[in-house]
Amino acid sequence: MIRMKSIWRVYDTGKVKVEALRNIDLFIQPNEFISIMGPSGSGKSTLMNIIGCLDVPTGGNYALEGKEVSKLHPNQLAEIRNRKMGFVFQNFNLLNYASVYENVELPLIFAGLSFRKRRKRVEEMLDRVGLVERRNHLPSELSGGEMQRIAIARALVNNPSIILADEPTGNLDSVTGKEIINIFEELWSQGNTVVMITHDPEISSRTKRIIKLKDGMIENDEKNHHNHQ
Ligand SMILES: Nc1ncnc2c1ncn2[C@@H]1O[C@H](COP(=O)(O)OP(=O)(O)OP(=O)(O)O)[C@@H](O)[C@H]1O
Numbered sequence: 001m002i003r004m005k006s007i008w009r010v011y012d013t014g015k016v017k018v019e020a021l022r023n024i025d026l027f028i029q030p031n032e033f034i035s036i037m038g039p040s041g042s043g044k045s046t047l048m049n050i051i052g053c054l055d056v057p058t059g060g061n062y063a064l065e066g067k068e069v070s071k072l073h074p075n076q077l078a079e080i081r082n083r084k085m086g087f088v089f090q091n092f093n094l095l096n097y098a099s100v101y102e103n104v105e106l107p108l109i110f111a112g113l114s115f116r117k118r119r120k121r122v123e124e125m126l127d128r129v130g131l132v133e134r135r136n137h138l139p140s141e142l143s144g145g146e147m148q149r150i151a152i153a154r155a156l157v158n159n160p161s162i163i164l165a166d167e168p169t170g171n172l173d174s175v176t177g178k179e180i181i182n183i184f185e186e187l188w189s190q191g192n193t194v195v196m197i198t199h200d201p202e203i204s205s206r207t208k209r210i211i212k213l214k215d216g217m218i219e220n221d222e223k224n225h226h227n228h229q
């Protein structure tokens, strides 16, 4: 589903060039459950942004579902993001002045679905994360774990090919973090592809493959034998 060959990402800030990714080769199959680990500054978010088409590599090839994306126009990248990617972030990134329902509905408005179809889909997603009864609340009225469940519902609402999460449990206590990882595990067991950045070995131990980055390179990429099906 994802095939990266010799991916480089160099940030050119004028005086200095930062080689955030150096010669990354990465294959991801459908229905994998992956965590990306590594020290701060090792390139994890940069790699995830490129996987999610939020950013483009400086060099190398990236094929998504057989299509080369590294040369696409920004509008085409936006289209891929909307149709194929579901993003979850550490700080939830919810709209503070929109209700829970409206937050989950927004991607469907961009996708052009009718009111009826949107309502059905939003309710399915809220049900899936167990928060139907909070539909009219504002994000500020929810706990951190509930906000992240809403962000997951929003990420899933367009039925993406891949769910990308950048430290989704980073702002949560360990019990709430485990609830979030339970949801990701359930999504994986239902056939979704999940790629998640984490610093927490307990969280990564729940995934099936652990990729470790160091200095912009893949230091280690292996099946998680402690958690092998
Ligand atoms: N927009 C940017 N301009 C210049 N340099 C950047 C930019 N974004 C990231 N970098 C640099 O690229 C390197 C990789 O950054 P990245 O954010 O991918 O690291 P990370 O592994 O996600 O770290 P963290 O665990 O702290 O989130 C770092 O040296 C960072 O300073």
Ligand SMILES: [Mg+2]
Pocket (backbone or CB within 6 Å): 044, 045, 046, 166
């Ligand atoms: Mg990061």
